[in-house]
Amino acid sequence: MPKAQETVLEIDLNALKHNFEHLKSRLNNNTKFMAVVKAFAYGSDACEIANYLQTLAVDYFAVAFVHEGVQLRKAGITKPILVLHPQAANFKILIDNCLEPNLYNAKILSEFIAIASAEKLHEYPVHIKFNTGLNRLGFSENDVDFIAEKLKETNAIIVKSIFSHLAASEDLNEKEFTINQIEKFKSIAKKVTQSLDYKPLLHICNTSGTLNYPEAHFDMVRSGIGLYGFGNSEKENKNFKPIGSLKTIISQIHTINKGESIGYNRAYKTDKLLKSATLPIGHADGIGRQYGKGKGYVIINNQKAYILGNVCMDMIMVDITNIICKEGDEVIVFGPNSTAENLAKTAHTISYELITAISQRVKRTFVGN
Template identity: 75%
Template sequence: MPKAQETTLEIDLKALKHNFTYLKSKLQSNSKFLAVVKAFGYGSDACKIAQYLQDFNVDYFAVAYVNEGVELRNAGISKPILVLHPQAANFKKLIEHCLEPSLYNAKVLNEFIKIAVEEKQTDYPIHIKFNTGLNRLGFWENDVEYVVSKLKLTQSVKVKSIFSHLAASEDLNEKEFTENQIENFKSISSKFIDAIGYKPMTHICNTSGILNYPGAHFDMVRSGIGLYGFGNSEKENENFKPIATLKTIISQIHLIEKGESVGYNRAFKSDDFLKTATLPIGHADGIGRQYGNGKGFVTINGQKAPIVGNVCMDMIMVNITNIDCKEGDEVIVFDQNNTAETLAEATKTISYELITSISQRVKRVFIK
């Protein structure tokens, strides 16, 4: 790969294919695959990721919001797109772009049916979400009769799937809780299908669900973080390849005398002579202030360089006292060796937060 000349996020499409192929190998033969590309493709670029995966016969895509789905349609994505958290204000736009809403309470169900009728729709595909323990979005099991009664009064919509979301599928200490969620979902699905008179698809598994609960793959599974290279456990991480490498360069090197400070608020004061390198990346690029003051690090010529002082909006300073380097040298913020998960753990957060925070002003380069 070419050396960085500016702050760049490299996306390895070969690694993406590897992750997709690995996850597909875990599925039951009749289970469809939904790729989650919300949040700008987990910080990568949703349109480019979806275009690539569409060629590998992904069955479905999912986004969080309607505008994300519109961007995919404008980029030529023709596969079905599930919108996981649509807002009623965007329902007409959703229909205009043939997106499929997740409906999760009486208010959004009734509002969508109203819009579908106004737009003269017939059998418009919708997805009904049930809450089985995450307690975030979703109808309750005792809402089945109400939902079905509303659906039987209209020809404007038809249920494409019923689904739920696992709360702790990556944590095997919570296996009993997860298995209870799955059994609850089976019960809800059975009641719903009996009442509605036809069989929509059912799905509950996220990436960790795919890996840890093969008996719950049902008609479809949903994967987000796994596609981007993380398996939510040390064991499974060995089977994945992080697709993103965040690189930058050394803009300037400073010699810091004993007693001098570095950065805003004089958060760092040197107790000895040291050398620092200033890098053109900061909290506006996704490297939050929590990574400052020695908690976060970068890699320069194979050696770790801790972040010195507070992270600035557009820059960070790192300690290079014992590193042989010069201005213009490449710097690795994270890659397949020192992963985003490793860096995130330094501040007690998760890879999801770090990779989705990488600003869209950072140049993306796609490597095939």
């Protein structure tokens, strides 16, 4: 791997391929695979990631919002794209870009049918989401008859899939709750399908569901965090390779005398002579203030260098008193060995939050295929 000469997020496409193939190996041959590339593909680069996954024969993509799907279409993605949280204001743009909406309540279903009818569409693909326990988005089981009636009244749309979302599939202490969700979904899907003269795809499993509940793979699974290298458990993490390495360099080294302070608000005051290194990365790049004051760390020449004082907008200062290094040396913020998950734990958060927070001003580079 080339040494960093500036702050850069290095994305390993070989690791992405490995993760995809591992997840696929857990499925039956006829189970489809939906790659979740919302939030810039979990903080990496949605267009590059999706284009590469398209070459690996992913069946579907999923994004959170319409504009994310539009970007993928502009980048050459031709596979179906599910928009997980569309808003009615963007329905015309969604249709113009052949995106497929998740319709999750009576209002959004009725409004989409209205615009699809006005556009004289025939059997436009939509997805119907049911709430089985996450209590976030989705129809309830009591809405099945209403949905059936709305669908009978129009041929403008066709239900491509029925789906739900597991609330705690990574937590085996919540196995009973998850199994109840799966059984509830089966019941709902059966009722909806009986009201149709065709069979939509069924899907409920996210990454952890895919790994922990093979009986619930149904027709398709959805994977986000697993593609990017995290299995949500120490056991499963061994089977994945984090695709992102956030690197930076040492801009300047200071010798700080006893009694001096470092950074804004004098948040760190020395009680002995120490050496600090200033790095060109800060909370505007995704390293939040919660990592400051000795909680978070970076890796310099295979040693941990803890963050001193408050994280600045564009810089952090780290303790290199016992590390042999020089200005211009490479610094690893996170990567395959010192992972984003480990760094996130120092701030009592999760890898998802850290990796999706990496600012778009951080340069992206690609290695591998």
